[in-house]
């Protein structure tokens with residue numbers, strides 16, 4: 001057999017790949033598993049988005065390769081979205097780069113900047129692609145603990161000087177996966193000043209910025225004056241417009257960083273299918289009012305989960321945004337054992353916090369991305385099992 005590259009030997013099998021196998025076996029034995037472990041929205045995009053896709057796909061001249069930077073209309077639609085949602089002005093030619101989903105941008109941006117010996121500052125717990133992308137590039141990780149006592153915001157001033165000397169990228173993600181924490185604008189201001197002071201590229205992941213509740217509005221990092229000089233933000237229609245499978249994202253902000261990212265990604269993909277871009281334009285330029293209705297459905301599910309958790313003493317905060325409830329496991333349990341218990345006894349699949357880093361130990365993540373009825377049924381099963389412990 002031909003040996004694989006050393007590069008991939010450091011990357012262990014993705015948690016969800018292993019989980020899929022386990023769930024398939026349970027389902028094959030007749031078990032009805034409710035999956036609240038992944039952050040893929042269960043509801044479809046609004047009808048006008050689907051109509052735009054169909055209309056474009058029905059034309060004969062929409063099926064070829066497209067510009068790797070996406071259509072001008074797509075970049076302008078992102079600019080429109082940033083202006084209307086955050087009051088941020090972006091140059092569609094130089095400050096917006098369409099992505100095949102934000103995950104692709106996170107991965108390729110890291111390849112553009114990191115080489116062996118470089119340090120990447122990542123939230124712990126945090127979305128795993130920041131970590132895996134760093135390991136692929138041969139870089140080193142430095143964990144920034146997200147502690148409840150600090151509002152799940154990292155303590156930037158606690159990063160040691162020798163780490164800062166070797167650090168190139170600082171990843172932040174608010175609203176946060178997995179903790180559902182949100183960041184006040186003052187923290188983002190502090191992060192921009194910190195990145196400037198230490199010569200870091202500040203990378204903000206805003207994938208959940210339009211999934212918000214109770215009147216909360218998430219911030220774009222680019223609302224901070226001068227942020228474009230030191231920062232890139234990745235964003236996506238996956239969660240904002242229920243389009244996770246469509247792979248539509250964008251990196252926005254610092255021009256030099258977007259150029260570096262483009263030099264990597266242009267070698268790996270050939271851009272989007274034009275009808276997908278046309279539909280994304282319809283998503284961002286068209287009516288946005290349905291998003292509030294969608295968020296209201298998520299809010300009802302969130303409240304159902306919180307009520308059930310409280311009933312059996314599972315501690316959690318009430319999230320103002322994201323698709324998740326992050327909660328502590330009962331005393332004496334590890335995250336992995338507790339999620340295994342719930343999978344086997346309640347047939348409800350949740351994600352152990354340890355998937356997101358060492359500081360995830362003692363926590364589990366529930367994603368309210370199945371129908372309201374299924375979330376209700378899952379909570380009946382979970383309370384029965386946890387109540388009987």
Ligand SMILES: Cc1ncc(COP(=O)(O)O)c(C=O)c1O
Nearest residue numbers: 039101102103127177207236238
């Ligand atoms: C924090 C965060 N960033 C990025 C992504 C990737 O999203 P996409 O590639 O669909 O835009 C996810 C997906 O779950 C996420 O949780």
